[in-house]
Amino acid sequence: MKHEEYAQMWKGFHDRGRKGRKPLYSLQELCRELNFNCKSMNGKLSKTGSPKPSCYVHSKGAMRPRYDRDIFMAWWKKITEEENENN
Numbered sequence: 001m002k003h004e005e006y007a008q009m010w011k012g013f014h015d016r017g018r019k020g021r022k023p024l025y026s027l028q029e030l031c032r033e034l035n036f037n038c039k040s041m042n043g044k045l046s047k048t049g050s051p052k053p054s055c056y057v058h059s060k061g062a063m064r065p066r067y068d069r070d071i072f073m074a075w076w077k078k079i080t081e082e083e084n085e086n087n
Helices: 002-019 027-034 038-045 069-086
Strands: 055-059 062-068
Touching (some): 027 069, 062 069
Antiparallel strands (some): 055 062
């Protein structure tokens, strides 16, 4: 009986944690999807109004930013529309 309750407790814990999470993407993954250069994207991200990283992942001794795809793509659409209007 006790082991069944214990297993159910952990199943509930993992279900609660994964339901609200969205996958986060690195800048390289987003640039690859948009067919855009990462160095140029870093320049655009340094301007005001750019999306901030949702979190940082510690990898190989460095903090690597991860972005929410929906927020990033909405910002990218806005930026490209502004550039098209100026040209």
